[in-house]
Amino acid sequence: MIITAIDTKKIKIKLLGEFKVAFGTVSTVENVLVKISTDEGITGYGEASPFAPVTGETSESVIALIDMLRPGLVGKNPFALDDIHTLMDKAVHGNPAAKCGIDLACYDLIGKSSGKPVYQILGGGSGIVQSDITIGIGEPEQMAQEAAHLVKDLGYHILKIKVGIDPVQDIKALTLIRKAVGEEVRLRVDANQGYTAALAVKMLDKFASLGIEAAEQCLPDWDIDGSALVHSKARGVGIMLDESIHSPHDAARACKLDAVDTINIKLMKCGGLYPGSQISAIANSFGVTCMVGCMIETRLALSAGISLVAARHNVTDADCDSFLFFDEAQAGVSGGFTVEGDTFHLSDSPGFGVEVDF
Numbered sequence: 001m002i003i004t005a006i007d008t009k010k011i012k013i014k015l016l017g018e019f020k021v022a023f024g025t026v027s028t029v030e031n032v033l034v035k036i037s038t039d040e041g042i043t044g045y046g047e048a049s050p051f052a053p054v055t056g057e058t059s060e061s062v063i064a065l066i067d068m069l070r071p072g073l074v075g076k077n078p079f080a081l082d083d084i085h086t087l088m089d090k091a092v093h094g095n096p097a098a099k100c101g102i103d104l105a106c107y108d109l110i111g112k113s114s115g116k117p118v119y120q121i122l123g124g125g126s127g128i129v130q131s132d133i134t135i136g137i138g139e140p141e142q143m144a145q146e147a148a149h150l151v152k153d154l155g156y157h158i159l160k161i162k163v164g165i166d167p168v169q170d171i172k173a174l175t176l177i178r179k180a181v182g183e184e185v186r187l188r189v190d191a192n193q194g195y196t197a198a199l200a201v202k203m204l205d206k207f208a209s210l211g212i213e214a215a216e217q218c219l220p221d222w223d224i225d226g227s228a229l230v231h232s233k234a235r236g237v238g239i240m241l242d243e244s245i246h247s248p249h250d251a252a253r254a255c256k257l258d259a260v261d262t263i264n265i266k267l268m269k270c271g272g273l274y275p276g277s278q279i280s281a282i283a284n285s286f287g288v289t290c291m292v293g294c295m296i297e298t299r300l301a302l303s304a305g306i307s308l309v310a311a312r313h314n315v316t317d318a319d320c321d322s323f324l325f326f327d328e329a330q331a332g333v334s335g336g337f338t339v340e341g342d343t344f345h346l347s348d349s350p351g352f353g354v355e356v357d358f
């Protein structure tokens, strides 16, 4: 099978409300859908969800990059993923969301051509995955109300709470949330780089007393040494890294420095399922687990992320909730999975099983 054309389509997604985290507030995003056509008449779809504060990309830069890569990629076999990633990495540094758009479209083609869902191509047996749901920063009372609603009305068992702007408010919100949802619900926090090492060590003791199981990205993305220090002092709270880990190289360094218990793999940070699988393998060799997180992605990229969770035993957690934050009709993407409470059932259709209005 040979790639004959690569097309891009920008989509604008307006969120149902503002989503506030330690480094900013988001209300709209622009993603890029990628369509790869082949000489066998099979079409594969991918998605790039650039987020400038983390990936340094915009929808315009994604489209420009894919325009630049197109001449090198047309004529290639989409099964040749190592060749394709090597070509893209040699041609351009970084730009992981753009590369992810190409990577996902290739996996969709591989699945469709093989008649198998992507989670099986990646090595998975069952396409059933449990996800957490994220609560953005707001008034503590309001965050606790939302937590109770998510657990009691929607059936979530794991909540990820955004923190990192005001440590006093963080503890107030977490105390109220714990009270509202009871002891059984699993709670994690994500500081999105908002703490210093000294503050993180102090906060971890308070988190432990509230039964918080893990704290994500406490420190600035570049501070792996600081994360190693915090990890050495953490008692009973797992240390997760997100913005610090883009590439397999970042994962190897953080694991070697004993700076992490769980790596948050996002396909948009690492460049897609091929490098995402490499990060999972590196983590596994150090006894480190992984979670798959997401940007504001449609069901297309989310299906890919959930497929990786389904396929790898050390990818133990999913934070793939972004489809709940917007009216999906505006994205023109459907299928991929069904949801019962907090549990995803991946489609068994070939590829990602996603229908795309392109």
Ligand SMILES: [Mg+2]
Pocket (backbone or CB within 6 Å): 190, 192, 216, 217, 242, 243, 264, 293
């Ligand atoms: Mg995060």
